[in-house]
Amino acid sequence: MAIREATWADILPASKILAKAFKDEPAFGEYIHPYRDQYPEDLYLFFLRYLRVEYYRRPDHVMIVSSTDDESGKEERITGLAYWIRKRAVEIKPSLYNRTMIQAMESYNYVESFAYPNRAAEPSRVNVMEQVEPFQKHHWSGTRAESWYLAILCVDPACGKRGYGRQLVNYGFDRAKKESVGCSVISAEGKEDFYQACGFDVHVGMAKDAGGDENPLKDVPGGSIFFWDNGIKPEGIKSYGKA
Ligand SMILES: CC(C)(COP(=O)(O)OP(=O)(O)OC[C@H]1O[C@@H](n2cnc3c(N)ncnc32)[C@H](O)[C@@H]1OP(=O)(O)O)[C@@H](O)C(=O)NCCC(=O)NCCS
Known part of the structure; x- marks a missing residue:
């Protein structure tokens, strides 16, 4: 069992694993993709287009x-993917090359979506993770402004409960330990015990706590926000709406 950094060639198989793993998950599955039972073969397009852009960040x-x-x-096939983001108090911009590639991938996705629309998705909901950000970003402030954040985690359901998930989580914990920062994650419904078993020991709230009716995830199950503070006493953490 090995883990390694993803290459461009992993993006297509990884998006197919993501589609299987998240098909019936309340946010990426049920909420964003209400038509997934009619068009199950389209679901991977959401993840493919997301990973293509994120690959260059x-x-x-x-x-x-x-x-x-x-x-x-010899490697046979990939079994899972983790997408870790180093959140910082002051963000480091991608290079000019990467910024250009991000724009190119966004344009490519846009043009491709005319030929291959994601019919499983409700178009008004595909950007929900960006829409919900203002309601939760206060948690990543003060001493928690610096952390390794687990944005996406999936293991092929055919390979579940064999330790892949924990191994992919450990990667971020190892990086965080080396840099003396914490880790953070927003859990899908039913995965809270998994994340706690992996070391996320502080529950700070839910993604739907703030914003009332404006929060698009207000009726979506799941969304527990967890941190592991790496022994750093939390200080200067803002409340919602405080500048
Ligand atoms: C969550 C997920 C990544 C776990 O992957 P996995 O490879 O099955 O997990 P592991 O085998 O590494 O399990 C690690 C430990 O957590 C436990 N565990 C796994 N899934 C669990 C769950 N849903 N609830 C409670 N414990 C769980 C395992 O029993 C194991 O415990 P042990 O080490 O004491 O034996 C996988 O189930 C998945 O991809 N789910 C669908 C997508 C998803 O919800 N991703 C998370 C989004 S935030």
Whole structure:
């Protein structure tokens, strides 16, 4: 069992694993993709288009994959993906090359979506993770402004409960330990115990706590926000709406 940084070639198989893993998850599955039962083959397009763009948000955005090896140690196929983001008090911009590639991928996605629309999705909901950001970003302030944030985690359901998920989580904890910062995650419904077992020991609230009716996730189950503070006493953490 090995993990390594994702390459461009991993993006397509990883998006298919994400589609399987998140099909019936309340936010990415049910909320964003209400038509997924009619068009199950379209779901991966959401993740494909997301990963294509995110792949170029380096150096603070890191995609890791887990894989199975054959008896000779040669990699057979990938089994899961984690997308870790180093959140900082002062963000480091991607290079000019990467910024250009991000724009190119966004344009490519836009044009491709005419030929291959994601019919499983409700178009008004595909940007929900960006829409909900203002209601939760106060948690990443003060001493928690610096952390490794687990933005996406999935393991192929056919390979579940074999330790891949924990291994992909450990990657971020190892980076955080080296940099003396914490880790953070927003949990899907039913995965809270998994994350706590992996070391996220502080529950600070829910993604839907703030914003009332304006928060698009207000009726979506899940969204527990967890931190691991790496022994750093939390100080200067803002409340919602405080500048
Ligand atoms: C969550 C997920 C990544 C776990 O991956 P996994 O490879 O099955 O997890 P592991 O085998 O590494 O499990 C690690 C530990 O957590 C436990 N665990 C796994 N899933 C769990 C769950 N849903 N609830 C409670 N404990 C769980 C395991 O039993 C194991 O405990 P142990 O080390 O004491 O034996 C995987 O189930 C998944 O991709 N789910 C769908 C997508 C998703 O919800 N991702 C998270 C979004 S925030």
